[in-house]
Amino acid sequence: MTESNLEIQPKYLLLKELILEQIASGTYAPGDRIPTQRELMAEHNLSYSTVSRALQELVREGFITRLVGSGSRVSEQARVKTGRPVCIHLVGIPAAAQRGLRMFQDLLERVRELGARLEPHEELDQAGRAALVDRVLASLRDPQGVREALVFPFFAGNRTHIDRLRLAGAPYVVLDVPLPMEGYSVVLRDHKAAARALVDRLLQAGHRPERIGLILGSRDTKEPDPLQWDTAKAEGALEALRAAGLAAPEFIEWQVGPHVEAGELAAARLFDRTGKLTALFCDNDKKAAGACRHLRARGRKIPADVSVVCINRPAKNLELPVALACAWASPEGVGRAAADSLWAQLGLGTAKAVQELPLRFEDGASIAAPRN
Numbered sequence: 001m002t003e004s005n006l007e008i009q010p011k012y013l014l015l016k017e018l019i020l021e022q023i024a025s026g027t028y029a030p031g032d033r034i035p036t037q038r039e040l041m042a043e044h045n046l047s048y049s050t051v052s053r054a055l056q057e058l059v060r061e062g063f064i065t066r067l068v069g070s071g072s073r074v075s076e077q078a079r080v081k082t083g084r085p086v087c088i089h090l091v092g093i094p095a096a097a098q099r100g101l102r103m104f105q106d107l108l109e110r111v112r113e114l115g116a117r118l119e120p121h122e123e124l125d126q127a128g129r130a131a132l133v134d135r136v137l138a139s140l141r142d143p144q145g146v147r148e149a150l151v152f153p154f155f156a157g158n159r160t161h162i163d164r165l166r167l168a169g170a171p172y173v174v175l176d177v178p179l180p181m182e183g184y185s186v187v188l189r190d191h192k193a194a195a196r197a198l199v200d201r202l203l204q205a206g207h208r209p210e211r212i213g214l215i216l217g218s219r220d221t222k223e224p225d226p227l228q229w230d231t232a233k234a235e236g237a238l239e240a241l242r243a244a245g246l247a248a249p250e251f252i253e254w255q256v257g258p259h260v261e262a263g264e265l266a267a268a269r270l271f272d273r274t275g276k277l278t279a280l281f282c283d284n285d286k287k288a289a290g291a292c293r294h295l296r297a298r299g300r301k302i303p304a305d306v307s308v309v310c311i312n313r314p315a316k317n318l319e320l321p322v323a324l325a326c327a328w329a330s331p332e333g334v335g336r337a338a339a340d341s342l343w344a345q346l347g348l349g350t351a352k353a354v355q356e357l358p359l360r361f362e363d364g365a366s367i368a369a370p371r372n
Contacts, residue, residue: 011046015054028074036071062115075113086116086147088342089132092124107335114343133161136170149342151175155227171345173338178232185353187337191229194327194359195236198309199281206369207279209246215266215282215291218256233283233311251277263290278370279307285314288324296321303368323364329357
């Protein structure tokens with residue numbers, strides 16, 4: 001780096017361009033560690049602030065990633081740099097949800113690591129979504145322009161658009177699906193299998209199917225969409241009871257909203273109808289906490305009097321008498337898996353079109369054999 005060059009441009013820009021040239025030439029490949037901040041300062045006789053600003057620019061533009069303990073590494077941007085840029089559209093997620101839910105933060109972080117750009121679209125009507133699909137399909141026919149891809153948060157309301165992309169071989173992924181979908185690009189958390197497995201554990205502990213109460217999600221329509229989380233969980237629990245010989249489960253409470261109060265009200269209604277229940281299946285952790293609150297108010301012990309299981313790992317702020325047995329697939333990793341799936345569809349990676357996040361089980365202390 002010569003003095004004459006330093007007089008033409010700011011020093012941090014010269015260092016930034018030098019590193020980009022080294023990446024483009026293959027001196028540093030994707031995943032390689034570049035020199036540390038101190039090494040760059042010594043090698044080029046630059047100040048801390050100059051080197052820091054150059055590295056910050058490279059991070060902001062997606063060329064390198066900086067992780068505590070592992071230094072700065074070249075991102076996948078090097079592969080895109082000599083080809084076409086990539087824009088990934090996120091459809092129909094409000095900004096508050098994008099900031100508040102880990103899966104969307106993971107998606108944003110992974111997209112940046114890969115060197116692409118994420119463009120969120122908060123509220124789009126059907127015409128707006130159709131226009132986005134047209135844009136992605138047009139990018140397939142343009143060998144010089146931006147590569148475009150779509151991320152859908154759910155199937156509901158998007159099926160027609162998803163099928164257009166699927167039939168055309170265009171890159172897309174559905175972010176968080178509750179049961180397998182053959183032929184579609186999805187990130188799967190199999191809620192149906194989780195619910196079925198939990199009810200099976202109650203049955204294996206000796207609970208009779210007719211004495212297991214169910215606290216399930218909303219049932220607003222005569223033909224529930226099987227691709228909705230609530231519906232998938234309900235179907236899994238009901239399948240397990242039917243397989244155990246209970247043709248028409250009677251003790252079910254359908255509740256709107258995943259709240260503690262909903263679980264408390266549902267448990268009260270179930271036990272007002274019958275005192276013979278020995279176990280409860282709840283389709284989320286908050287309803288399970290509400291059910292436990294009601295059971296304690298009635299003087300019933302968990303699990304000595306009533307066993308309780310739930311979908312989702314209970315949040316730390318819930319007041320629970322015992323650690324609940326639960327089944328769950330962590331939302332952490334959903335966003336990263338979606339980005340990797342798109343990257344593979346664009347021909348830049350090797351991930352599978354269907355990314356299945358594994359189910360996890362925690363036995364807790366909330367299951368016991370029934371007393372009678």
